[in-house]
Each structure stands twice: as C-alpha cells, then as structure tokens.
Amino acid sequence: MIDKKLENAFNDQINKEFYSAYLYLAMKTYFEELNLKGFVNWFDVQVQEEQAHGMGMYDYVHERGGVVELGAIDKPVVEGKTPVEVFEQVLHHEEFVTSRINALMDVAEEVKDRAALSFLNWYLKEQVEEESNVGGLLQTLKLIGDDKKALLILDKDLSTRVFNPPVIG
Numbered sequence: 759m760i761d762k763k764l765e766n767a768f769n770d771q772i773n774k775e776f777y778s779a780y781l782y783l784a785m786k787t788y789f790e791e792l793n794l795k796g797f798v799n800w801f802d803v804q805v806q807e808e809q810a811h812g813m814g815m816y817d818y819v820h821e822r823g824g825v826v827e828l829g830a831i832d833k834p835v836v837e838g839k840t841p842v843e844v845f846e847q848v849l850h851h852e853e854f855v856t857s858r859i860n861a862l863m864d865v866a867e868e869v870k871d872r873a874a875l876s877f878l879n880w881y882l883k884e885q886v887e888e889e890s891n892v893g894g895l896l897q898t899l900k901l902i903g904d905d906k907k908a909l910l911i912l913d914k915d916l917s918t919r920v921f922n923p924p925v926i927g
C-alpha cells in the first residue's frame with residue numbers, strides 16, 4: 759500500500775505531466791500558424807509522450823493500491839514570440855519537471871519506498887534525455903538565426919520524428 763504523502767505527491771506529478779501535454783499542444787498551435795509542419799509533428803509526438811508519462815504514474819498509483827485524484831489543469835501560456843523563444847520555454851519547462859521528479863523522489867526516500875524510487879528512476883533518465891534533446895534543438899535554432907532556408911531544412915528533419923510508446927518503470 760502506498761503512503762498517503764507519496765500518493766499525494768504522485769497525484770501532483772500526474773497533473774504536471776498532463777499540464778506538459780497541454781502546454782506542448784499550445785506550442786503545436788503556434789507552429790501550425792507558421793505552417794511549419796515538421797515542428798507541428800515534433801510537438802505532436804511530445805504531447806503523446808507527456809500523456810504516456812502521466813498515464814504511467816496513473817497506472818502505478820493504482821498498482822500500488824492508491825487512489826488517483828485528478829486536479830484542474832492550468833491554462834497553458836506560450837510565452838515565446840519566435841521559435842528560439844518557444845524552445846527556450848520548452849527547456850525551462852523540462853528543467854522544472856526534472857526538479858519536480860527529484861522532489862517526488864525525495865518524498866519516496868522520506869517514506870522509504872524503494873519500489874517507488876526504482877519506478878521513478880525511469881522518469882529521471884527520461885528527463886536527462888529530454889533536456890539534452892531540447893537543448894540540442896535550441897542550439898541548432900540559435901545557429902540558424904534568420905536563415906529561413908535552414909529553418910525549412912530543420913522543419914523537414916523534425917517531420918520524421920515518430921511516437922514510440924514508452925515502456926515505463
């Protein structure tokens with residue numbers, strides 16, 4: 759049976775994962791308006807990944823005999839006005855999520871739930887990968903600057919990204 763404090767922390771993170779999906783859906787809209795279909799595809803995959811992360815925790819809380827309580831999802835705000843600025847926001851957001859996963863692991867440690875810690879290791883590794891991928895894309899976008907031709911080449915590249923349902927835990 760999962761500790762109540764840890765159950766609450768998981769429920770909070772489930773909300774953050776679905777907020778992430780919602781935020782990336784809003785960013786997808788931004789690129790739809792620019793007609794950059796490769797970026798649209800990249801965010802589409804991102805949305806599906808975040809939903810899978812949320813569902814991974816949802817299933818885990820149930821598996822551990824806990825209760826999932828879903829909260830309201832905040833309105834997502836795309837702060838960036840350019841692709842570079844949007845990706846800066848993505849990177850900040852992923853860094854924030856990493857800090858929340860660390861905080862969730864702190865609670866698991868506090869209540870000595872080693873099974874939850876082992877489960878959450880997957881999320882920690884995923885965050886390292888996400889920060890690295892997004893950081894790399896941001897660097898490329900900065901390099902591209904105002905070069906529209908290069909931006910279209912990157913857009914074509916991003917159209918090849920596919921969603922592979924993750925095996926979590």
Ligand code: OFO
Binds near residue numbers: 807808811852855884
């Ligand atoms: Fe859920 O992985 Fe990033 O945010």
